Amino acid sequence: MKSTAALKQILVAVQPSVMAECSLQRACQMARAHRASLCILHVQPEEMPPFFNAMPPEERQDIQDQLEQDSLQALKSLSQSWRQGIPDVSHLVRHGRAAEQILSVSHKISADLIVVGLNEQGWSKARFLGSTTDHVARHAKQPVLLTKRPGAPYQGVITAVDLSPASLVILQSSMDICPKAQHRVVHADNLPLVFEQTLIRSGTSKAELQDYQRIRLQNARSRLKAIIRDLPAPEGRRPGLKILQGDTEELLISLSRNGRVDLIAVGLRRQAALKEALLGSIARSLLRQAACDVLLIPYPSRSRTGSQRAG
Template identity: 25%
Template sequence: MPIGVLIGFDGSPAATAAVEVGGQLLPQAHAWVTHLWTPPFASEPLRRRLRASVGSATELVERTESEGEREAQRVAATGTTLARAAGLDAEPLVKRSWGGEGLVLAQLAEQVSADLVLVGSRGLGGAQAFLGSVSDTAVQYASRPTLVAPAPMLADEYDALADGPVIVGWDGSGGARTALTAAQRLFPAREILAVSIGQGITEALPEGVAGEHVDAPPGAKEHTVADALVGLAALRRAAVVAVGSRGQSAMRQVLLGSVARATLRAAHRPVLVVPGP
């Protein structure tokens, strides 16, 4: 059965890049290309046209509704065309929402039984949305793994999508084990490399999983752990960095707000954040 991925799409360059990332990492997956139709329910150029052509406030509201819905459908259709060109089995999905786009994406992923949520790190919900809003909220609330595609990516980072390994942050915690299992399920043809950072990690890896250790000073902070993961990912030409949203850092501190968040902000490669057990 193919992987099912719900892709947040708003027509921005970052969202377009996320579609391309999905096509490279999840060939022939089924994709719901999802556009959230949010207030003011029409783009600024469309609203300017309507304001200049209608005769009353009531007519403006009605035309904004009808024309805005058509506009939203066109955006979703454009994303679907791009996804199909990237090799995905894609269908459009438009959802009217009054805000909280990241939470809505997380809820939609449950409704369609998606295996994965894919979002760009910038651009969802309009030009003012940055990592820390839509992408961050999706990561926080999704019950499915969330893949965050950074933008822009350089040529060598794009090239690594084709056959690069998946780096999984490993500390032996339940969160790390869940992240490892998700990486193996979502990317079955990829090499999986579990990477531990710093001192005090004694839990053995599951049988058959390759591991690597990177030294770090005692008491290494979350940004140090994240930078080490990101640096090793660049060295190994990784396609994806995977982390658990709950687990322990090298200091044995509970995270998402620490290593997973720091990795999202430091990485220039797609980051898979997997909710904990």
């Protein structure tokens, strides 16, 4: 599998406030590292005070124009201390629903990465997780980086994988986005309870069950080692491998809190039948409980993984 090109265009959605520095700082770090262009977007809400609608159209337009100019100036002031070393920075103010505008702008500028802060002032966590983040992550064609806290450029990145060919794409994308970080591949093997109970009822002893689980872990390690060995490694760094037994969500959340992980990358499946569903349980759990930033990477289409498997 060939490594993808460096990021060329990054979109960050912010509210002009102190809290916006978290997502803006991360976006600027990424733009500098990849020598990418950066578009800073602020979406003004549709909701206006009741008295606004009773005003004459000319006055409403004057107020909206002034709000847009004020927001644009606030964006430029906010980005002033972070934009050094970035080849091209643009500022954009849109009106409407945040998720729809973020997706619209990302398509228009052909963004390679969308960056959004989970703690932006004005977007409550419950509302944000239930609407903007869900909608953007489910419909974005590019990876979405959800930031929780400011900090130095990412050093420790873990990517959660299964044994499907699509996971290879998720891992490579994570390594391409953070080429200078130390990457670790994490695979959690959790024997389904129903299957385990079926084996026990069929007469499988505890020792035999433990042997079976051990073999599953060994097979997973061997397959993932082979995948890692064949991957293009940015900066010549091969990712480490961690095979764990247990619940994927609990293990990832625990790893996020050990002080050595800055970012967790997970794949996000977007099946046509579930297009309007909320985020998957693992992604939602990480957004709510992980102590680090989260990178959501859309799984490739079946045709893409099929061509890779055939090659």
